[in-house]
Amino acid sequence: MSETLIFYDPFFPFDGERPSSYFLYQLKKTSTVVNACCLKEAFDNNKVTCFINLHGSYFPKQAWKSIYTYFKSGNGFIHLGGIPFRIPCIIKNGEWQKEAEQTAYHQQLNIHEALSVRSENVKKLAYNQNIPIFKGKDTLFSIQDTYNFILHVTKTSSISAEMGSAGPMDAGIYPLVQGVTSNGRNVTAPSVLIENTNGSFAGGRWIFINQKIQKQFWTELGFELLEDLISYSNRKVTEFHLKTNYASYENGERPIVYLQSQSFIEGAIAWTTSFKIYKNNELLYSKFMRINVTELQRNHSFILPIDIEPGLYELTCITESEKGETRVLQQGFWGMDKRLLAEGEPLTCERDYFIKDGRPMPIVGMTYMTSDVARYYLFLPNPHMWDQDMAHMKRAGINYIRTGLWTGWRHMMFIDGHMDEGILRAIDAFILCAKKHELEVTFTFFTFTPEAWEGDNPYLDPRSIHAQKRFITSIVSRHIETTNINWDLINEPSLFDPKRPFAGPKSLHDSFDRKNYQAWLKNRHRSISKLRERWNVTEEDLPSFQAIDPPESSEINFSIRDMITGKRGMKWLDYTLYTMDMHNNWVRELTYSIKQLATNQLITVGQDEALGGLRPSPLFYSDSVNYTTNHTWWLLDDLIWDGIFSKTLTKPNLIQETGIMYVETPDNRAKRSEEELRNILERKYAYAFSTGGAGAVQWLWNTNYYMNNINESNIGAIRADGTEKPEVNVSYDFGEFINNIRDLFKKRKLEDIVVVYPYSNDFSNRRFSVQSTTKLTRTLAYEMNIPFRAISEYHLSELTTAIPKLIIVPSPHNFSTTALNQIVEIVKNNEVNLLFTGPININAYWKNTERMMATVGETTITNLVREEVFQLEGKQYFAAFGKDRIAESMKEVNTEKYTNDVNTYQMGKGRLFWCGLPMELNERSEPLAALYSYVIEQIGISPEFYWKEGDFPGIYGRKLSFETGNLFIFVSEFSRDVKVAITDQLTKQNYSFLLQSERIVMFSTDKNGQIISVYRPKEVAVSTGI
Incomplete structure (x- = not known):
């Protein structure tokens, strides 16, 4: 027999309007309502299967251990009010006293932090049609500010040796109610569902209504909703996965459809399932099945009796249980469409910018894998989801996607030379989805250090390099004629030791490194005598080139204090230069393999702020790639430096990864609001363009909470609950502005x-x-x-x-x-x-x-x-x-x-x-x-323009001059709004505008100084004249 425990105390702190006495009377008929003093003991009843907290952020501190023990039982939870378990209360002098806000308690429930979400642009609330438990209950809620859960549900890594590894997907979060803007954008989720599928809370369904409850909730309709939610959470998690055996098929093949199911309650539950397959909105096939869902995982499958043709197929499965629960599952797959992939011209580049179909294409890009399973996206592909997400990105003005492999290479090619066909077809489907939406794709092969397979050195051992070539060419060979793809050989490379990334040159002390280093030194210095002189060593210290071993940083006197143990450091310059050359050799060798197959596809290396880290630097590897990159993350005070010192004279530089790292206060609360994060991102984009860069690519579209990495759990344009953060506006705003002026980006005037x-x-x-x-x-x-x-x-x-x-x-x-x-x-x-x-x-x-x-x-x-x-x-x-x-x-x-x-x-x-x-x-x-x-x-170098007003510290201005016009970029790192007035040095045209604190102003003009376009024209006005 299940029991529901409701925490309500008329004398305990409360969020919003309290329930009416009649509502409480109704609750007590079917549930146990307890006050704060009795809550701890109430959990001693092992029959409790659903716990409802009506007090929002507030909870009795003395009951926490019992509350936490209850959660570990895998039972249900319903929360109404503010951030759950945020403010512990203690009884003092007979009254409940609030303690300070704390994150420690909800962090034990894998909710690391909850950020305030503003509702100012929300026009209506809408229920989630895929989990329709709030259908018909919209009127119970008002449009209010709510919260964004920062989840930390993954506490281990699936592949501990890989820094980019994902981890177990122990829980998922889904919006139940969303706040929708006038133009259909989902920007808040005042109610969310967390389903715990594994780990400490496995089976538990947790429903959160994260807004202050008002009096319209305490009605018959509200009581009906609570009854529905209690029933839903009591049934625990039922897991469904809709899959096909491949994500893409050759013409004439027939897919196998799988519905994978598992329940967390004892006994079998009967479900009816209805499958429908569409292509171009036309129904091609439907099927009805009855299945029993039990504690044992089962796969229910059938062969789809359709001969596949080129194009995207949509698969929908509506499942309904005998208990009245409904879930809508969606999947997709492609019929290989080589004709579509070959349409148009491939991306090319000139000195500063990319060119697509004969026109400049400044990049407003996004890193993307998927919105459901993060870095597992090629193992659990869902082309339907990719298609939906890419359509969303296209609407946002995004024209470029960066994706690829951050983990799991040996799971894709366990045996050297034998690549998993399912992975290859998933990559095909991903590229097809992007092509459908006219999105360019950069696909990254390796991360930090390339997979070595059975070799001793991932950059130097021929065994490793040959395996890497086979891995890469197994992908590239399927896209020789594809026109929306280019390749990134490695993300943020370090040499050589995979166990010590981001630390500068680190030798594996293998025979390949030793022999290559000795040969490199001999070629550079010619004589051992000259090398001894330069390194300040004796013949006894260095008898021959063959006696040289690669150094460790621990041997080097980097500091003035390193004289204590007699360290020597002249050899560090040579070893670092050598690693730069070895990286370039590796790049050239892999590039040659690609170019043998696809001569027109661009190749790069994606590097982070490595200029100060003694790792492969864009200015060093530019000769080996088609364009350079930088990933602007931590160095907020040096964003212009980031852009300038990764841009060469002859090739474009793309800020290929940028976003905002998560920072906390000393007591583990989030330090920045979502609006501040948007402002930082916007400034990063502005600096990317102002330094002559080819554009900017945000990391990441969907927040990835399936890593044991709290930082990653915070980063993303789309929250974990599927709604848009304010920073999505950076893509919308830059996408619109840059696309309007894309033809301006020709023959940029170089700096003097x-x-x-x-x-x-x-x-x-x-x-x-x-x-x-x-x-x-x-x-x-x-x-x-x-x-x-x-x-x-x-x-x-x-x-x-x-x-x-x-x-x-x-x-x-x-x-x-x-x-x-x-x-x-x-x-x-x-x-x-x-x-x-x-x-x-x-x-x-x-x-x-x-x-x-x-x-x-x-x-x-x-x-x-x-x-x-x-x-x-x-x-x-x-x-x-x-x-x-x-x-x-x-x-x-x-x-x-x-x-x-x-x-x-x-x-x-x-x-x-x-x-x-x-x-x-x-x-x-x-x-x-x-x-x-x-x-x-x-x-006699003249300024680009003269400042009449606003030339303050923290106010940055730049004019980019092109063949047919100009682009003006102004960035505020100043604490107040500033009136800016300037005079263009060439056209003598005057411009004035208000530059908001921490925001940017951009506008373009023709050759004569007449304004063509303004960034965020509804919020920014640029005046001309005196």
Whole structure:
């Protein structure tokens, strides 16, 4: 006999309006209603199968252990009010006292956090037609703010050795009631269902009504709903999965349809099932079945008597139990349509942007796998769901999807060379769905380190590389003529050790690494004697190339404090450069295999903010791919740096992954609201375009809560409950704006300034390059609003294809003599100016030289002091070098003058501006800005526009000039709304607008300065004239 326990206490804190006495009277007829003092003891009754909490966020703290024990029994729960189990209450002096809001209690129920969801755009409420338990009950609820559950239902990984592994799908969340906007978008879910299918709470059906209950609920209709919910939760979870044996079929094949079922209650329950198959909205076949659902999992199957033809087939199964429960299941499959896949032209690219069917295609993209099973999407494919989600994305203005493989490679190709046919057909179906909606697809093969199969080194062992080729080509060979696909070889690569990703060069100390490294060193240095000199070692330390082993970072003296144990670090530069080359070799080898099959499909590598992490950098691997990428995640203060220093001169750079990492307060509450998350994402998109990037791709469409990773459980444009977060508007708004002006993106005017990224320093054992280039970027781009582009110290040949007016080498200290000579030649021959800060005569291996004596005279390299001074046009500026800077870094001065002043030297047709202080490493922005302003003024570089109002710290502005017009981008990182007024330097046109705090303004103009389009035109007005 089942019993229902209802917690209600007239003297206990309550969310919303309390139930009427008549309603309570009705409840007591069929249920046990207990007060707060008795709740703990009430759970001693083992017959309780449904627990109803009427008090919203509030609960008696003394009863928690009993409540939690009840949940572990796998029984039902119904919650009405605010965030469940958020505010514990204790009795004090005879009264119930509220404690502070806490997350610890609901976190034990796998609800990590609950974020407030605003309802301001909701026009109506609608029940979920696939789980119609709220049908006819809409009037019980009003439009109110509600909550978004951040779930952490997965507490282990399915493949512990893989960092990207999914885990057990112990629960699912489904909206029961949704708030719908005037244009049909589902943006809130005031009621949700959590079904626990495994784990500690297996079998439990939990129903949450996450809004304050008002008086219209405490009626006969409300009582009827509660009775229905009690009955529903008492029946525990019944699991159904509708599947086909493949996700796509060749012409003439016949699918097998499976309905997988399992119940969590004893005994058999009779269900009727009705199957219908549609193609192009035409009913092709229907079938009726009666099945019994028990505790044992069963598959009910039949062969579909239809000869498959090209196109998408829709499969619907309506199931109804003898108890009156109804579920609607949907699935789909494709008839292979090679004609559809071959339509149109493949994506190509020019210097800055992608081209599709002869037109520029700036990317407004999205990472996507699926909305039901996350990274298991190829193992449990559902083309119907993909089709629905992609249609949604297309409506949102998205034109590009990034997908691929983050886990499970050995489950797809367990035996080398023998790929699972089901996986291949699922990939086919996914690409077909995207093609149907005119979405470009980038498919990622590997993640972090490639699968090694039985090899010793995933990048170097021929056994591993051959297996990887077979894996890749088994997919590519099916899409040789497909025009909406390109390939990403690996996501966020690290070399070489799979167990130590994101940590810079990490050797496996295998024979392949050792032999390749020795050969690489011999080719670079030619003689062992020269290598000993550069590494500062003796013959006894290094008798031959064959005696060299790859180093570990623990052996290197990165810090000034590492002298204690006698560590040495000169070899670190070489090993890091070597790993860059080995990565490029691996990329080229796999690329060659793809290009043998599909010559017109683009290939890239998806890298995160690795520029400061000693992992494959876009500026280094650009020669091996068709376009570069960056994933902008943590470095919110350096988003422009992220974009600029991953963009080469000759190829597009795509911000291929961007989103917002989850951050918490010290007491484990979410720190940011959903609106703040939207604003951050919007700024990231704006910076992606402002740095000359080809677009931006959000990670992720559907929140993935099937990983043992709380961060992932928070990230996604669509909440776990299936509703849209405010950040979806970034796709809608950018999609509309960018598509309207896509033809503008031709022949972008390049920046006049080039900054050299000092890789010799960055790869050395005394690294300043990240600090120097981020300081430069913050000063030059953010504070001074002066645009620039970047180039690698080791790839300077690009400079000759587009000569800049100014080259900056920011405080590198150790810098390649070959690179410096290349720059000097360009300066001498092309009327180019060079600004070099810090010591200029230290080579890549930290050896003092006289390489620039002929230009700057005799110099001395000496130590810095805490406060330095230099003179510029008769004015003194003060630079500060605090903390470890005076121990780590140096300055270089002329031995005759012995001052830090900025000096100018004629070098052929060009000039050298040299300041021997490492200015980008100083703490103050004012002297650095003064130095840059002086040099820019001497050269005659004009600003893109003049500020009349709004030139405040935290207000960024950029003008991108194209062949037929301009794009203006303004970003606020300022705490107040700001009136901005500017004058275009070329057209003399005036523009003014209000820039909201933390938001962006964008607008495009024609060549004459007339406005063509405005971003978010309903919210933003841009005025012209005075």
